[in-house]
Amino acid sequence: MSTPKTKTASQPPETTEGAIPKGRAFWWKLMDTDVGIIPLPFYLILIILLIAFTATKGITGELAMVIAISAVFAFTLGEIGNRLPLLRKIGGGAVLVTFIPSLLGYLGWVPDPMKKAVGDFFTSSKILNLFIAAVIVGSILSMNRQVLIKGFFKIFVPLLAGSVLAVVAGTAVGTALGLGLHDTFFFTVVPIMAGGVGEGAIPLTIGYSQILGMEQGAALARVLPPIMVGNLTAVILAGALALLGKKYPNLTGNGQLQAGGGSDDILDLEDGQKPARFDLKGVAAGGIVAVTLYLLGVLANELLGWPAPVVMLFAAVLLALAHGVSPRLQGGLKMVYRFALTAVAFPLLFTFSLIQTPWQSLVAGFAPANLITIVTTVVAMVAGGFFTARWVKLHPIETAMITSTHSGMGGAGDIAILTAADRMRLMPFAQIATRIGGGLTVAGALILISIVH
Template sequence: MAEQTMTVSPGETDRSQTSSTLGRLWRAFMDTDVGIIPAPAYVVLIALLVTFSATGHVGGEIAMVVGIMAAFAFTLGEIGNRLPVIRHIGGGAVLVTFVPSYLAYKGWIPAPAVKVVGDFFKSSNVLSLFIAVVIVGSILSMDRTILIKGFAKIFVPLAAGSVVAALVGTAAGSALGLGAFDSFFFIVVPIMGGGVGEGAIPLSIGYAGITGVSQGEVLARVLPAILVGNLTAIILAGSLSYLGKRRPSLTGEGRLQPVGDADLTEQANTLKTDGNMQNFAAAGMVAVTLYLCGVLAFHLLHFPAPVVMLFMAVVLKLCHGVTPRIQSGSYAAYKFCLTAVAYPMLFAFGVVLTPWDKLVAGFAPANLITIVATVSAMVLTGFLTARWVNLYPIESAIVAGTHSGMGGAGDIAILSASNRMRLMPFAQIATRIGGGITVTIALLAMAYLNR
């Protein structure tokens, strides 16, 4: 039988090669991400948002809100992580947190987009749920020994840092002509008060009652210190992360203390790859349940919900109440929040809770120097005292720096800038407990001085 041969025309060969090349280019394009968004989806998403804005159809449904937050957040994050110099000091977190405030102030983010993000952020209280998953996820996936020793030890650099920061900040403000009283009560204390809701508002109410000045006027005075203090802590945290890359002996890369190979957060890496969504969902529901326990405690007993939730998670871990599957799911939930949710939360925080005019007011030279001196003293003291209690200096300094953060959102920004989100439980101690103690002492001191 005669052998048949097939001939391929040059045109067919060219078409086949072109098709193959286009296929490779498309796959490469699809596998290129802007943050977490595949490049083709990113292009279409931007076009859709522009069209919705131009036609006046920016609605409040959750898909629209997620699209707006993700598009802005990951765009700014990618820019910040690529800029020279600033990328080494947490540029992504800095840009995602503070640039949206400026864009909203200038009207460069469409007003309807600002409104739907603000309404969603405030009405859903999604930030608290995010923090709950991060806290519970990091605690339940943490080694029990690290948890016990870490919580006991972290109070040393926190207490020392707070005292030194108060002294340095008050002295700096006095030397610059602000006066010791105003420097301490209106700059130093707000920085360490735990943010806006837990710090600035109770302080403004207390100060107004003691001094007779209106609460609004007091709030306007303390807000710049909180905002600029948080920015300073973010930059310092990013700088410490860069130092850790140069001096590995100073950092545990997110571990608070040297414990050999006992950190189960690392061991969970072998468990999280099983792809079991049941474990992921189960851990998420544990976090939601603990969060709701905290909310109920707040309504019935007026205890801070995050503190109650943190306490219950610690007790659950210490009592061996966490099985390996929940531990694995908790780590996966924590990593999901870190990868996909942190930047959008920071964007919303910048748009909704960071008024640009108040931020700029904090850049008056005397105020700025006092704020930077206060936060730097706190961070440096945390760094220098770490070895006293066998902690890694960089992690200790970063946790101390969260004492000057704007509550939970500030903690997210500081830890994101340093790539140390697993320190969230310790940051919450600094912010919530440290802030509560600071506010209480300040109000008692002001009442005594104004008798």
């Protein structure tokens, strides 16, 4: 047993070289305290700068200004939501960022120049599409191939079961509450499952206007509340499912869809290959891969009329199945995917809510009969996915989350729902529910209404 060494007169005194001064240590601690992704001192500086620019009428549409505005508002709301006692347990940050900006815009608490700057950029840049491309391509091409193959085929079973149950339950409840069979089905249940506003509500209401002889604007005003409130319901349910998974671990794969399939991470490839170490050039190359597949989808949409996100999704799947990207690119794409989730998701949700989520539509959806019908529809959809997941050997909680995205507001809705549950890894499967499920819903509803009208 060794004895502790004792100091002697011949030994040099202990040096303080390398010790961090208290002032510097305190400052570094502040710098390492983040509001979302913003260091606290720079968060405070940004607030002062935005107030000064507003006072001097210096708010412009340049990218730096748009980033500052959306980041400060989004991460402030995110931090508040993640600290509220009850809301934080069900993804409170995502809930607030998804819907409170709509209220702030309605009340005029976001200055008009700021609202115009972020709105113009959001509309002209179509950055939401690029974000979805980064998430879809990055997640698909960094996923275990076997999990990808099995998951894509299996997810249609619970998705169909949830959709059928949602139609039956929602229509029955709405009819019982006096909304009428026709109006409940075509103007409440179908819009919830149509795949959002741009890809769902707009083509749906164009069809309604042509078949029913009504103004498209009037039809759109009727279907927006179910879409908005349905998405809010799905966001809350996704957070509740994540909480349920913490209490009952046997029901969840913690982001992995396939039950008993091992990890879905690229570090567990079936051929034993591992991605290269972090490579900045590989990250940039991965970003170009995502952009290329996105543009492929855009071209397919222009030439053939096919939905761009669906084309991009299946192109990424085919590339993954064919071992089309190297481990270096897989590692780069994974970093692109993670960066998009960490830095871009909340600012995009803030902008979408502020610019494209009318507060009046949300309020209209809270009329008692409408609210009960909408909630019943979404709950039935989630329950259908949850209880049929075991039939196809999928984790019930992840499966239920994916089916819940069938009631989302398109791509932004998927982001909100999966962010609330910390399950953005499921985005490729959510896109199946939203894009393919929504497209089939719209087509089926228009065929049916043309028959019964």
